[in-house]
Amino acid sequence: NMAPGATLRLVRMRQDLLAAMRVDPDLAPIDQDFAHLFASWFNRGFLTMRRIDWNAPAAILEKLMEYESVHQMQGWPDLKRRLADNDRRLYAFFHPATGDEPLIFVEVALTQGMPDAIGPILTAPDAREPAAADTAVFYSINNSLPGLKGVSFGNFLIKQVVAQLSADLPELRCYVTLSPVPGFAAWLATQDDAAELRGALAGGWDDDAVDALRPQVLAWGARYIAQAKARGGLPADPVARFHLGNGACAHRLNWPADLAPSALKSAHGLMINYLYELDRIEDRHEAFVRDGEVALGAQIAEALKA
Missing domain, CATH: 3.40.630.180 (Aminopeptidase)
Incomplete structure (x- = not known):
């Protein structure tokens, strides 16, 4: 990595390696070496x-x-x-x-x-x-x-x-995000009790339908953010893992909030505000890392009761 431009070329090489690993998982030990080196080379300092x-x-x-x-x-x-x-x-x-x-x-x-x-x-x-x-x-x-x-x-x-x-x-x-919920639609598709809601969402909606569907969407969205887990017990949603791990609170769900085709496909248009409260970031980060605790705002906590 001391040669001119070599560090960036090695980063590109790992990109190719990650693609190759999908075909040949036996390449994983090489990737572990890359990950170890990059964690050192790209240190925060x-x-x-x-x-x-x-x-x-x-x-x-x-x-x-x-x-x-x-x-x-x-x-x-x-x-x-x-x-x-x-x-x-x-x-x-x-x-x-x-x-x-x-x-x-x-x-x-x-x-x-x-x-x-x-x-x-x-x-x-x-x-x-x-x-x-x-x-x-x-x-x-x-x-x-x-x-x-x-x-x-x-x-x-x-x-x-x-x-x-x-x-x-x-x-x-x-200080707040307006974040996508990229895994929501795929997760909702696995929930047997949500078949009727999925059908309604797939059929499109007008203003009257939005008012009728919103409580259901928020309730299922709250379950996804607060309860759906990936391997290791972390939240299933990758954006949730990122912000909760940084000390944010899952503050408020918004629907419909993103009508772009990609957002409708991945999250039925659902978005979320993660709230960063300066005096609580470190405590929430530690509680999430140590105990897996997901900090919830009042709206999401109330939607979980629905």
């Missing part, structure tokens, strides 16, 4: 966080558009809107050995109040003045390089972004 704005080098801006996988960007005007200084922020982690290659980045919207749908964030017109915001919304978090799978950057990035925002914008009072 080597990472630098940068705020990216419209004046960043074009090579970085192009990579942000390429690597955005949560809410894909529709060209340069869309990217420019997401970097607007008045009501948006974007932060990324970089490593000296990989140059201008962002390892992970988070997109932030500055809003009044906690959002319950992604559409208004993605389609909001340009803000002509600095937002009178009280809430920072993390609405898209992207790991850029598949070859760094399993190397955790997100927990450091979230905490550092919160610290930076609280210093720059002391009027902010709430």
